[in-house]
Amino acid sequence: LKFLIIAALFSLLLLLLYSRVYPYLNFLRKLLGASRSMGQASAGSDARFHTAAPKPERKLVRCLSCGTWVPAERALAKGVGNAVYCSRECREKSADSNERKIAG
Numbered sequence: 605l606k607f608l609i610i611a612a613l614f615s616l617l618l619l620l621l622y623s624r625v626y627p628y629l630n631f632l633r634k635l636l637g638a639s640r641s642m643g644q645a646s647a648g649s650d651a652r653f654h655t656a657a658p659k660p661e662r663k664l665v666r667c668l669s670c671g672t673w674v675p676a677e678r679a680l681a682k683g684v685g686n687a688v689y690c691s692r693e694c695r696e697k698s699a700d701s702n703e704r705k706i707a708g
């Protein structure tokens with residue numbers, strides 16, 4: 605039971621401390637989130653960045669040819685479905701390989 609009281613006190617202290625250094629933590633988290641969002645661009649974390657980030661809507665799309673993640677505004681769409689490519693080179697390469705598949 606003693607441990608419970610200590611734990612409760614400790615969490616309270618942590619909460620107090622947390623509210624004190626919140627701006628600092630927020631900044632750190634933004635730094636961490638920037639690198640983490642490369643792997644998993646979840647909608648939940650995006651909503652959190654809406655308030656602070658200067659450019660909130662930065663959707664990442666994956667190049668179908670080489671698999672590189674690129675910003676949606678920089679990606680090239682083929683027009684068919686949601687096929688996107690990082691560069692014209694990749695788009696042409698993909699089209700090329702498709703034709704080869706058909707040819708034999």
Ligand SMILES: [Zn+2]
Pocket residue numbers: 667668669670671672689690691694
């Ligand atoms: Zn590519």
